[in-house]
Amino acid sequence: xxxxxxxxxxxxxxxxxxxxxxxxxxxxxxxxxxxxxxxxxxxxxxxxxxxxxxxxxxxxxxxxxxxxxxxxxxxxxxxxxxxxxxxxxxxxxxxxxxxxxxxxxxxxxxxxxxxxxxxxxxxxxxxxxxxxxxxxxxxxxxxxxxxxxxxxxxxxxxxxxxxxxxxxxxxxxxxxxxxxxxxxxxxxxxxxxxxxxxxxxxxxxxxxxxxxxxxxxxxxxxxxxxxxxxxxxxxxxxxxxxxxxxxxxxxxx
Amino acid sequence: xxxxxxxxxxxxxxxxxxxxxxxxxxxxxxxxxxxxxxxxxxxxxxxxxxxxxxxxxxxxxxxxxxxxxxxxxxxxxxxxxxxxxxxxxxxxxxxxxxxxxxxxxxxxxxxxxxxxxxxxxxxxxxxxxxxxxxxxxxxxxxxxxxxxxxxxxxxxxxxxxxxxxxxxxxxxxxxxxxxxxxxxxxxxxxxxxxxxxxxxxxxxxxxxxxxxxxxxxxxxxxxxxxxxxxxxxxxxxxxxxxxxxxxxxxx
Numbered sequence: 348x349x350x351x352x353x354x355x356x357x358x359x360x361x362x363x364x365x366x367x368x369x370x371x372x373x374x375x376x377x378x379x380x381x382x383x384x385x386x387x388x389x390x391x392x393x394x395x396x397x398x399x400x401x402x403x404x405x406x407x408x409x410x411x412x413x414x415x416x417x418x419x420x421x422x423x424x425x426x427x428x429x430x431x432x433x434x435x436x437x438x439x440x441x442x443x444x445x446x447x448x449x450x451x452x453x454x455x456x457x458x459x460x461x462x463x464x465x466x467x468x469x470x471x472x473x474x475x476x477x478x479x480x481x482x483x484x485x486x487x488x489x490x491x492x493x494x495x496x497x498x499x500x501x502x503x504x505x506x507x508x509x510x511x512x513x514x515x516x517x518x519x520x521x522x523x524x525x526x527x528x529x530x531x532x533x534x535x536x537x538x539x540x541x542x543x544x545x546x547x548x549x550x551x552x553x554x555x556x557x558x559x560x561x562x563x564x565x566x567x568x569x570x571x572x573x574x575x576x577x578x579x580x581x582x583x584x585x586x587x588x589x590x591x592x593x594x595x596x597x598x599x600x
Numbered sequence: 601x602x603x604x605x606x607x608x609x610x611x612x613x614x615x616x617x618x619x620x621x622x623x624x625x626x627x628x629x630x631x632x633x634x635x636x637x638x639x640x641x642x643x644x645x646x647x648x649x650x651x652x653x654x655x656x657x658x659x660x661x662x663x664x665x666x667x668x669x670x671x672x673x674x675x676x677x678x679x680x681x682x683x684x685x686x687x688x689x690x691x692x693x694x695x696x697x698x699x700x701x702x703x704x705x706x707x708x709x710x711x712x713x714x715x716x717x718x719x720x721x722x723x724x725x726x727x728x729x730x731x732x733x734x735x736x737x738x739x740x741x742x743x744x745x746x747x748x749x750x751x752x753x754x755x756x757x758x759x760x761x762x763x764x765x766x767x768x769x770x771x772x773x774x775x776x777x778x779x780x781x782x783x784x785x786x787x788x789x790x791x792x793x794x795x796x797x798x799x800x801x802x803x804x805x806x807x808x809x810x811x812x813x814x815x816x817x818x819x820x821x822x823x824x825x826x827x828x829x830x831x832x833x834x835x836x837x838x839x840x841x842x843x844x845x846x847x848x849x850x851x
Contacts, residue, residue, distance in 0.1 A: 496693075496695075496697050497697050497699065499662060500693065500697040501709075501713065502662065502686065503660060503662060503686055503690075503691040503693075503755075504686065504687075504690075504709060504710040504713055504754065504755065504758070505683045505684070505686040505687040505710060505713055505714065505758060506683070506713040507683060507713075510713050590661050590664055590678070590682055591661070591682045591683070592661070592662060592663065592664065
């Protein structure tokens with residue numbers, strides 16, 4: 348696709364801006380910012396990927412993955428405002444999920460250890476782990492707030508924070524995984540996943556594209572679960588103080 | 601407070617406590633000094649928002665005092681093993697929380713948290729005036745009064761030395777309230793369990809307690825023998841409160 352052809356797609360942006368102006372929806376400015384940002388970000392990433400793929404140097408692959416984890420952590424930590432040390436907990440959770448998933452994928456020779464496989468699949472795994480982490484943090488705080496009386500009753504009966512909180516940690520983990528599991532269930536029926544679509548458009552055999560998509564889906568489920576469980580277990584103790592009193596972050600009250 | 605030489609179960613020494621609500625710090629307990637004699641029942645009365653429940657929650661460390669000391673059996677609560685303290689100082693809430701499952705499972709809860717089993721749930725039920733037939737009923741099917749008695753029995757299963765009762769009958773209808781009250785008094789008669797009993801029901805305070813503490817706006821205004829308090833309150837606040845002229849609810 349030439350840049351000229353690509354620029355024709357700005358017609359879509361124009362349609363959105365015209366509609367927004369006409370109906371006074373007021374998102375023109377945001378549409379323009381989004382268009383400019385996504386164009387610049389993706390073009391830069393495209394060039395960086397080209398360089399990294401060309402070098403195929405493990406150091407750059409690792410750096411790239413670290414960068415992705417850092418951005419994902421930063422993003423997900425916004426969901427845990429008020430929880431002490433939430434950033435490093437997310438960092439650990441996402442890193443563990445990514446390392447385990449990639450070790451299996453590469454270790455079992457499911458994908459070759461090459462930049463063009465490692466980086467996009469890492470991006471998807473890390474991105475999904477980020478979303479799951481955000482959901483988990485949100486849910487964990489709301490579970491603790493809405494079941495406050497049950498938790499306090501258990502504490503008052505001599506239960507430890509772990510005993511008092513465990514049903515709600517599990518509930519939060521379960522809730523955070525539902526979107527991943529549900530989208531896996533309907534995969535192919537409701538929507539064709541982006542990666543597969545991309546491969547098919549780029550000329551790959553749909554059968555091969557499907558196989559890669561399955562690899563991604565299955566590693567998604569496992570890595571989402573690993574990230575969610577790790578984060579849930581790392582985070583719940585911070586909802587209690589040294590005297591085993593429930594302390595809810597201000598944001599969840 | 602009074603001139604007793606009896607052993608002390610719970611004692612408060614110059615206790616201050618505050619909470620932050622919407623970034624503003626408000627002091628809810630102001631310089632509380634008092635002792636609960638071992639084996640006695642202290643009724644804690646006062647207008648709502650005067651800090652009664654907060655004072656209770658310091659005794660089992662569900663809250664921590666900002667300054668001053670809270671001693672249980674002579675030991676600062678901060679030096680107790682927290683779970684041990686909470687088993688020794690049981691708390692019954694205004695509204696009983698039942699967990700999913702049967703009455704038997706709810707009764708066994710405190711023991712299960714300790715990693716042991718409850719051997720004699722029947723006698724726990726009989727102890728609070730309920731039939732052992734209820735054991736395998738779903739706990740959520742019970743009436744309010746029954747749930748409150750299950751909650752009481754559940755707390756008693758840890759064999760507490762002291763009980764904190766936070767308006768335990770105020771969510772119940774009058775006959776259920778009277779019933780729960782009587783069973784608590786029976787337990788007291790049998791075990792001589794020390795009790796700190798928050799109530800807004802003045803007749804109840806008069807019926808159940810040896811000592812009455814009046815709290816107003818975080819201050820402990822009067823702490824005296826119940827008979828004396830209700831016949832001749834020493835403080836102006838006490839007189840006003842008994843006349844129903846102090847803000848808050850009165851019977």
